[in-house]
Amino acid sequence: MSLAERIQELLHAKIPITRAMGVRVAEYDGRRLVLSAPLAENVNHLGTAFGGSLNTLAVLSGYGLLWLELQDEECHIVIRDSSISYERPVRGGLRASCALPEAEKLAEFKQTFHQRGKARIALASTIEDQGVTAVRFRGTFVALR
Amino acid sequence: MSLAERIQELLHAKIPITRAMGVRVAEYDGRRLVLSAPLAENVNHLGTAFGGSLNTLAVLSGYGLLWLELQDEECHIVIRDSSISYERPVRGGLRASCALPEAEKLAEFKQTFHQRGKARIALASTIEDQGVTAVRFRGTFVALR
Numbered sequence: 001m002s003l004a005e006r007i008q009e010l011l012h013a014k015i016p017i018t019r020a021m022g023v024r025v026a027e028y029d030g031r032r033l034v035l036s037a038p039l040a041e042n043v044n045h046l047g048t049a050f051g052g053s054l055n056t057l058a059v060l061s062g063y064g065l066l067w068l069e070l071q072d073e074e075c076h077i078v079i080r081d082s083s084i085s086y087e088r089p090v091r092g093g094l095r096a097s098c099a100l101p102e103a104e105k106l107a108e109f110k111q112t113f114h115q116r117g118k119a120r121i122a123l124a125s126t127i128e129d130q131g132v133t134a135v136r137f138r139g140t141f142v143a144l145r
Numbered sequence: 146m147s148l149a150e151r152i153q154e155l156l157h158a159k160i161p162i163t164r165a166m167g168v169r170v171a172e173y174d175g176r177r178l179v180l181s182a183p184l185a186e187n188v189n190h191l192g193t194a195f196g197g198s199l200n201t202l203a204v205l206s207g208y209g210l211l212w213l214e215l216q217d218e219e220c221h222i223v224i225r226d227s228s229i230s231y232e233r234p235v236r237g238g239l240r241a242s243c244a245l246p247e248a249e250k251l252a253e254f255k256q257t258f259h260q261r262g263k264a265r266i267a268l269a270s271t272i273e274d275q276g277v278t279a280v281r282f283r284g285t286f287v288a289l290r
Contacts, residue, residue: 014190017198020165045159051224052201053162059197079196083228 003071004028007064015060021053023060032099033065039093049090049127058084058125058137061098065123066141069100075113075143080120082139090129096137098125109143117145148216149173152209160205166198168205177244178210184238194235194272203229203270203282206243210268211286214245220258220288225265227284235274241282243270254288262290 001009004025011018022041027034035057042053059079066077100106101123112119120142127135146154149170156163167186172179180202187198204224211222245251246268257264265287272280 010190015188015195015197016185017162017166017187017195020186021162040161041165042162043160045155046221046223050160050162051227052160052197052204055200055204055227056197059200076191078191078234079231081228081230082196082200083226085226086224089223 003068007033007068010067011060011064017056018060021056023057025064026095028068032097033061033068034095034097035061035064037094039091042094046089049094051086054086054090054094054096054127054135055082055084055137057094057096058098058127058135059139061096061125062123062137062139062141065098065100066121066143069106070113070143073113073143073145075145077141077143080140080142082137084135084137086135088129088132088134090127090134092129094127096125096127098123113143113145119143148213152178152213155212156205156209162201163205166201168202170209171240173213177242178206178213179240179242180206180209182239187239191234194239196231199231199235199239199241199272199280200227200229200282202239202241203243203272203280204284206241206270207268207282207284207286210243210245211266211288214251215258215288218258218288218290220290222286222288225285225287227282229280229282231280233274233277233279235272235279237274239272241270241272243268258288258290264288
Protein backbone atom coordinates (compact mmCIF):
# COMPACT_ATOMS: atom_id res chain seq x y z
CA MET A 1 0.00 0.00 0.00
CA SER A 2 1.37 3.43 -0.95
CA LEU A 3 1.83 6.16 1.64
CA ALA A 4 -1.06 8.07 0.06
CA GLU A 5 -3.33 5.03 0.41
CA ARG A 6 -2.21 4.54 4.02
CA ILE A 7 -3.11 8.08 5.06
CA GLN A 8 -6.50 7.82 3.32
CA GLU A 9 -7.21 4.54 5.07
CA LEU A 10 -6.08 6.00 8.40
CA LEU A 11 -8.37 9.01 8.02
CA HIS A 12 -11.36 6.87 7.08
CA ALA A 13 -10.72 4.43 9.93
CA LYS A 14 -9.96 6.91 12.71
CA ILE A 15 -12.00 10.01 11.77
CA PRO A 16 -15.33 8.67 10.47
CA ILE A 17 -16.66 12.03 9.25
CA THR A 18 -13.97 11.88 6.53
CA ARG A 19 -15.85 8.90 5.04
CA ALA A 20 -19.13 10.84 5.02
CA MET A 21 -17.31 13.74 3.36
CA GLY A 22 -15.76 11.44 0.75
CA VAL A 23 -12.19 12.61 1.51
CA ARG A 24 -9.57 11.17 -0.86
CA VAL A 25 -5.83 11.61 -1.29
CA ALA A 26 -5.45 13.28 -4.70
CA GLU A 27 -1.67 13.88 -4.73
CA TYR A 28 1.35 13.34 -2.50
CA ASP A 29 4.91 13.92 -3.66
CA GLY A 30 6.73 13.93 -0.32
CA ARG A 31 6.50 17.72 0.00
CA ARG A 32 2.88 18.49 -0.69
CA LEU A 33 -0.38 16.70 0.10
CA VAL A 34 -3.58 17.40 -1.83
CA LEU A 35 -6.87 16.06 -0.47
CA SER A 36 -10.10 16.08 -2.43
CA ALA A 37 -13.78 15.70 -1.60
CA PRO A 38 -16.82 15.76 -3.90
CA LEU A 39 -19.15 18.77 -3.89
CA ALA A 40 -22.36 16.72 -3.45
CA GLU A 41 -21.47 15.52 0.07
CA ASN A 42 -20.13 18.95 1.04
CA VAL A 43 -22.57 21.37 -0.53
CA ASN A 44 -24.21 24.30 1.24
CA HIS A 45 -27.55 26.08 0.89
CA LEU A 46 -26.20 28.09 -2.08
CA GLY A 47 -25.00 25.07 -4.07
CA THR A 48 -21.31 25.85 -3.41
CA ALA A 49 -18.85 24.17 -1.05
CA PHE A 50 -19.84 24.46 2.62
CA GLY A 51 -17.39 26.53 4.70
CA GLY A 52 -17.27 23.89 7.44
CA SER A 53 -16.20 21.22 4.95
CA LEU A 54 -13.61 23.53 3.35
CA ASN A 55 -12.07 24.18 6.76
CA THR A 56 -12.14 20.48 7.65
CA LEU A 57 -10.41 19.50 4.40
CA ALA A 58 -7.74 22.15 5.02
CA VAL A 59 -7.19 20.84 8.59
CA LEU A 60 -6.90 17.30 7.25
CA SER A 61 -4.39 18.31 4.56
CA GLY A 62 -2.11 19.76 7.26
CA TYR A 63 -2.70 16.88 9.64
CA GLY A 64 -2.11 14.28 6.93
CA LEU A 65 1.04 15.96 5.63
CA LEU A 66 2.52 16.07 9.13
CA TRP A 67 1.54 12.47 9.77
CA LEU A 68 3.29 11.42 6.53
CA GLU A 69 6.36 13.43 7.50
CA LEU A 70 6.55 11.95 11.03
CA GLN A 71 5.29 8.47 10.20
CA ASP A 72 8.25 6.66 11.75
CA GLU A 73 7.81 8.51 15.03
CA GLU A 74 5.55 7.46 17.85
CA CYS A 75 3.48 10.58 18.06
CA HIS A 76 0.07 12.11 18.07
CA ILE A 77 -0.75 15.19 16.05
CA VAL A 78 -3.40 17.66 17.16
CA ILE A 79 -4.47 21.07 15.96
CA ARG A 80 -4.02 23.96 18.40
CA ASP A 81 -5.51 26.91 16.55
CA SER A 82 -6.29 28.06 13.04
CA SER A 83 -7.63 30.88 10.95
CA ILE A 84 -9.33 30.76 7.59
CA SER A 85 -10.42 33.27 5.01
CA TYR A 86 -13.13 32.43 2.46
CA GLU A 87 -12.33 34.73 -0.44
CA ARG A 88 -14.44 33.22 -3.23
CA PRO A 89 -17.07 30.50 -3.43
CA VAL A 90 -15.84 27.03 -4.45
CA ARG A 91 -18.19 25.78 -7.17
CA GLY A 92 -16.74 22.39 -8.07
CA GLY A 93 -15.13 19.55 -6.16
CA LEU A 94 -13.06 20.52 -3.11
CA ARG A 95 -9.24 20.24 -3.22
CA ALA A 96 -7.09 21.35 -0.28
CA SER A 97 -3.34 21.61 -0.81
CA CYS A 98 -0.77 21.81 1.99
CA ALA A 99 3.01 22.00 1.48
CA LEU A 100 5.78 21.55 4.03
CA PRO A 101 7.36 24.79 5.26
CA GLU A 102 10.93 25.77 4.36
CA ALA A 103 13.62 23.23 5.30
CA GLU A 104 14.98 25.29 8.21
CA LYS A 105 11.61 25.55 9.97
CA LEU A 106 10.90 21.87 9.44
CA ALA A 107 14.32 20.89 10.84
CA GLU A 108 13.77 23.10 13.90
CA PHE A 109 10.36 21.50 14.48
CA LYS A 110 11.80 17.98 14.27
CA GLN A 111 14.72 18.83 16.54
CA THR A 112 12.41 20.28 19.18
CA PHE A 113 10.17 17.22 18.89
CA HIS A 114 13.11 14.83 19.41
CA GLN A 115 14.50 16.84 22.33
CA ARG A 116 11.27 17.60 24.20
CA GLY A 117 8.76 15.10 22.86
CA LYS A 118 6.53 18.02 21.87
CA ALA A 119 6.76 20.63 19.14
CA ARG A 120 4.48 22.93 17.19
CA ILE A 121 4.51 24.01 13.59
CA ALA A 122 2.44 26.38 11.46
CA LEU A 123 1.16 25.04 8.15
CA ALA A 124 -0.68 26.85 5.38
CA SER A 125 -3.28 25.25 3.11
CA THR A 126 -5.08 26.68 0.14
CA ILE A 127 -8.17 25.70 -1.79
CA GLU A 128 -8.62 26.86 -5.37
CA ASP A 129 -11.67 27.40 -7.51
CA GLN A 130 -10.94 27.15 -11.24
CA GLY A 131 -7.27 27.99 -10.77
CA VAL A 132 -7.80 30.96 -8.44
CA THR A 133 -7.17 30.81 -4.69
CA ALA A 134 -10.57 30.73 -3.01
CA VAL A 135 -9.71 29.80 0.58
CA ARG A 136 -6.61 30.52 2.66
CA PHE A 137 -6.07 28.47 5.83
CA ARG A 138 -3.34 28.63 8.42
CA GLY A 139 -3.14 26.23 11.34
CA THR A 140 -0.81 25.50 14.23
CA PHE A 141 -0.31 21.78 14.71
CA VAL A 142 1.29 20.12 17.73
CA ALA A 143 3.11 16.79 17.65
CA LEU A 144 3.22 14.99 21.00
CA ARG A 145 5.08 11.82 21.94
CA MET B 146 -43.03 23.56 13.72
CA SER B 147 -40.92 25.56 16.18
CA LEU B 148 -38.16 27.88 15.02
CA ALA B 149 -35.59 25.47 16.45
CA GLU B 150 -37.09 22.61 14.46
CA ARG B 151 -37.13 24.76 11.31
CA ILE B 152 -33.45 25.60 11.50
CA GLN B 153 -32.56 21.95 12.15
CA GLU B 154 -34.63 20.86 9.15
CA LEU B 155 -33.09 23.61 7.01
CA LEU B 156 -29.55 22.53 7.94
CA HIS B 157 -30.26 18.86 7.25
CA ALA B 158 -31.96 19.66 3.92
CA LYS B 159 -29.51 22.22 2.57
CA ILE B 160 -26.15 21.18 4.09
CA PRO B 161 -26.11 17.36 3.94
CA ILE B 162 -22.90 16.93 5.97
CA THR B 163 -24.92 18.15 8.99
CA ARG B 164 -26.97 14.94 8.76
CA ALA B 165 -23.83 12.79 8.71
CA MET B 166 -22.56 14.73 11.74
CA GLY B 167 -25.88 14.28 13.57
CA VAL B 168 -26.30 18.03 14.19
CA ARG B 169 -29.29 18.89 16.40
CA VAL B 170 -30.70 22.09 17.86
CA ALA B 171 -30.26 21.70 21.62
CA GLU B 172 -31.48 25.14 22.79
CA TYR B 173 -32.77 28.39 21.34
CA ASP B 174 -34.16 31.21 23.44
CA GLY B 175 -34.19 34.03 20.91
CA ARG B 176 -30.76 35.28 21.99
CA ARG B 177 -28.61 32.17 22.02
CA LEU B 178 -28.48 29.05 19.85
CA VAL B 179 -26.90 25.83 21.07
CA LEU B 180 -26.24 23.05 18.55
CA SER B 181 -25.22 19.53 19.53
CA ALA B 182 -23.68 16.55 17.75
CA PRO B 183 -22.80 13.09 19.08
CA LEU B 184 -19.17 12.14 19.67
CA ALA B 185 -19.36 8.86 17.72
CA GLU B 186 -19.95 10.56 14.34
CA ASN B 187 -17.37 13.25 15.09
CA VAL B 188 -14.58 11.38 16.84
CA ASN B 189 -10.89 11.68 15.95
CA HIS B 190 -7.94 9.30 16.15
CA LEU B 191 -7.54 10.03 19.88
CA GLY B 192 -11.16 9.26 20.82
CA THR B 193 -12.00 12.92 21.39
CA ALA B 194 -13.98 15.35 19.24
CA PHE B 195 -12.40 16.00 15.83
CA GLY B 196 -11.24 19.61 15.36
CA GLY B 197 -12.88 19.84 11.94
CA SER B 198 -16.27 18.89 13.40
CA LEU B 199 -15.84 21.31 16.33
CA ASN B 200 -15.16 24.15 13.89
CA THR B 201 -18.09 23.15 11.68
CA LEU B 202 -20.50 23.05 14.64
CA ALA B 203 -19.29 26.51 15.73
CA VAL B 204 -19.79 27.87 12.18
CA LEU B 205 -23.29 26.39 12.11
CA SER B 206 -24.21 27.87 15.50
CA GLY B 207 -23.36 31.34 14.19
CA TYR B 208 -24.98 30.76 10.82
CA GLY B 209 -28.13 29.32 12.42
CA LEU B 210 -28.42 32.11 14.97
CA LEU B 211 -28.16 34.75 12.25
CA TRP B 212 -30.66 32.90 10.07
CA LEU B 213 -33.14 32.80 12.98
CA GLU B 214 -32.58 36.51 13.64
CA LEU B 215 -33.10 37.49 9.97
CA GLN B 216 -35.70 34.88 9.09
CA ASP B 217 -38.21 37.36 7.74
CA GLU B 218 -35.66 38.89 5.39
CA GLU B 219 -34.86 37.65 1.93
CA CYS B 220 -31.19 37.05 2.41
CA HIS B 221 -28.31 34.64 2.15
CA ILE B 222 -25.78 34.26 4.93
CA VAL B 223 -22.20 33.27 4.24
CA ILE B 224 -19.06 33.07 6.35
CA ARG B 225 -16.20 35.40 5.35
CA ASP B 226 -13.44 34.43 7.78
CA SER B 227 -12.95 32.83 11.17
CA SER B 228 -10.42 31.87 13.78
CA ILE B 229 -10.56 29.09 16.32
CA SER B 230 -8.54 28.05 19.33
CA TYR B 231 -8.65 24.47 20.61
CA GLU B 232 -7.73 24.84 24.27
CA ARG B 233 -8.74 21.48 25.67
CA PRO B 234 -9.94 18.19 24.19
CA VAL B 235 -13.71 17.65 24.10
CA ARG B 236 -14.37 14.18 25.49
CA GLY B 237 -18.15 13.91 25.35
CA GLY B 238 -20.86 15.02 22.95
CA LEU B 239 -20.22 18.29 21.11
CA ARG B 240 -22.23 21.42 22.01
CA ALA B 241 -21.54 24.78 20.34
CA SER B 242 -23.15 27.87 21.81
CA CYS B 243 -23.47 31.21 20.00
CA ALA B 244 -25.15 34.33 21.44
CA LEU B 245 -26.17 37.52 19.66
CA PRO B 246 -23.82 40.46 20.20
CA GLU B 247 -24.82 43.53 22.21
CA ALA B 248 -27.99 45.30 21.05
CA GLU B 249 -26.14 48.28 19.57
CA LYS B 250 -23.97 46.16 17.28
CA LEU B 251 -26.93 44.06 16.19
CA ALA B 252 -28.99 47.19 15.39
CA GLU B 253 -26.11 48.64 13.35
CA PHE B 254 -25.78 45.38 11.40
CA LYS B 255 -29.51 45.31 10.62
CA GLN B 256 -29.58 48.97 9.63
CA THR B 257 -26.65 48.50 7.23
CA PHE B 258 -28.33 45.40 5.79
CA HIS B 259 -31.57 47.29 5.14
CA GLN B 260 -29.80 50.27 3.63
CA ARG B 261 -27.23 48.49 1.45
CA GLY B 262 -28.55 44.95 1.10
CA LYS B 263 -25.28 43.68 2.55
CA ALA B 264 -23.80 43.76 6.05
CA ARG B 265 -21.25 41.87 8.09
CA ILE B 266 -21.19 40.91 11.75
CA ALA B 267 -18.73 39.13 14.03
CA LEU B 268 -20.10 36.32 16.19
CA ALA B 269 -18.37 34.32 18.90
CA SER B 270 -19.12 30.68 19.70
CA THR B 271 -17.79 28.50 22.46
CA ILE B 272 -17.69 24.78 23.07
CA GLU B 273 -17.36 23.43 26.59
CA ASP B 274 -16.02 20.20 27.98
CA GLN B 275 -17.49 19.32 31.39
CA GLY B 276 -18.32 22.95 32.17
CA VAL B 277 -14.96 24.40 31.10
CA THR B 278 -14.47 26.32 27.83
CA ALA B 279 -12.58 24.01 25.48
CA VAL B 280 -12.91 25.79 22.13
CA ARG B 281 -13.20 29.49 21.29
CA PHE B 282 -14.43 30.42 17.82
CA ARG B 283 -14.93 33.82 16.22
CA GLY B 284 -16.36 34.25 12.75
CA THR B 285 -17.34 37.10 10.45
CA PHE B 286 -20.64 36.42 8.73
CA VAL B 287 -22.07 38.37 5.79
CA ALA B 288 -25.78 38.72 5.05
CA LEU B 289 -26.58 39.46 1.40
CA ARG B 290 -29.92 40.30 -0.18
